[in-house]
Amino acid sequence: MQIVHIFGSKSGPREGDGLWAIKYEPDGTHAFRELFGRLEDPEWIYDFCENNLTDLQSKFGFSISVENAAFELMKEGEALKRKIIMLAQMASTGQTLQHIFQPLDNGESNLLELQLSKGSVKSTIRNPKLRVYAVRMDERTYVVTGGAIKLTNRMEERPHTDEELRKMKRVRTWLKDQGIYYREDLINQP
Amino acid sequence: MTTNEKLKKIGTEEDSNWIEEAKQDIRQSRIRQKSWKVALRVLTLLREKGMSQTDLAEQMKVSRQQVTKIVKGKENLTLETIDKLEQALGETLLDVPSISMPISETDQAKDSGVESTGLAEARHTGSDWKWCGSTKQLNSIKIVYSGSANYRDYSLASVEYSRMLAEAIASPRAEIVATEERKLEESLCKMS
Numbered sequence: 264m265q266i267v268h269i270f271g272s273k274s275g276p277r278e279g280d281g282l283w284a285i286k287y288e289p290d291g292t293h294a295f296r297e298l299f300g301r302l303e304d305p306e307w308i309y310d311f312c313e314n315n316l317t318d319l320q321s322k323f324g325f326s327i328s329v330e331n332a333a334f335e336l337m338k339e340g341e342a343l344k345r346k347i348i349m350l351a352q353m354a355s356t357g358q359t360l361q362h363i364f365q366p367l368d369n370g371e372s373n374l375l376e377l378q379l380s381k382g383s384v385k386s387t388i389r390n391p392k393l394r395v396y397a398v399r400m401d402e403r404t405y406v407v408t409g410g411a412i413k414l415t416n417r418m419e420e421r422p423h424t425d426e427e428l429r430k431m432k433r434v435r436t437w438l439k440d441q442g443i444y445y446r447e448d449l450i451n452q453p
Numbered sequence: 454m455t456t457n458e459k460l461k462k463i464g465t466e467e468d469s470n471w472i473e474e475a476k477q478d479i480r481q482s483r484i485r486q487k488s489w490k491v492a493l494r495v496l497t498l499l500r501e502k503g504m505s506q507t508d509l510a511e512q513m514k515v516s517r518q519q520v521t522k523i524v525k526g527k528e529n530l531t532l533e534t535i536d537k538l539e540q541a542l543g544e545t546l547l548d549v550p551s552i553s554m555p556i557s558e559t560d561q562a563k564d565s566g567v568e569s570t571g572l573a574e575a576r577h578t579g580s581d582w583k584w585c586g587s588t589k590q591l592n593s594i595k596i597v598y599s600g601s602a603n604y605r606d607y608s609l610a611s612v613e614y615s616r617m618l619a620e621a622i623a624s625p626r627a628e629i630v631a632t633e634e635r636k637l638e639e640s641l642c643k644m645s
Contacts, residue, residue, distance in 0.1 A: 269468055269471050303478075303526070305526045306524045330493045337489050341482060348475050
């Protein structure tokens, strides 16, 4: 497992903040690229919608076709991308990644280090279905572990979201094992 | 263990390209979304017709890799490729609206089999509808949305007359190039 800096401060007091992502395989791509790679692949999305049509129709609240559901999800992926670009650009003005991420557990109100977190475009889409999963280091620093199309209340209810939950826990344990608890521990000093 | 030692151990990297690539994607959003729509339509038609992507490639006389690019939304489609897709799938993927022009009397008469002798128009002036042009009976109706090339043609035989008029009246940019004057006037009065 490796860790990749996607954007954030390169120097100064906030050096190392921003968004990081886990690379699970040395020769593979990191979790953030992998997530958007899937969300922008019509064939992958189409297959997913075909295999999860009942969940999708329940989540959309009406009898949507595979084709239309796939297109809506792809547009949501793009909205998520826009939001992340905006946050990256506005980081210097005090916008934090907490505008997109919140604790994974809805009942949890405290923001803690190494907290399992979820991100979505809730502010622009009424009923978002996409999630970015991450481990929180501080308000401006998150480590992305993956993402999913979440259509059920609990992640354990479907194999693909259950897998994302297990990945998050595995990454948190790995970070602890590496002695990484705070943003400062991620900073790459020359 | 120092921070550097920790980092060396976990092997940090940087992907500074992601944001720039994402910005480029957003700049091309309209094109990307069109490619996605075509890809999803093709996938639906393949399912409906029980065809594989290899079958499609064979029918289009293109490589399997090109079909993969199309269904991945990665192909910048040319008109030639769209035409091949349409031929192979037996469906229209690209439909360009016709240029907005008054319907000729000859064409109308030919289409309907009913003799028509002129064109009536009702234009929306901002507050109400005003008649202009001929008042002779025609057999179809056309709503033109000014400022765009979009229009819809309706045949009186099939049109849901009231619904269509309500839709036109609701649009401040709409102009109706109409059909039978009396019938349209009555409908407009009922709506206003």
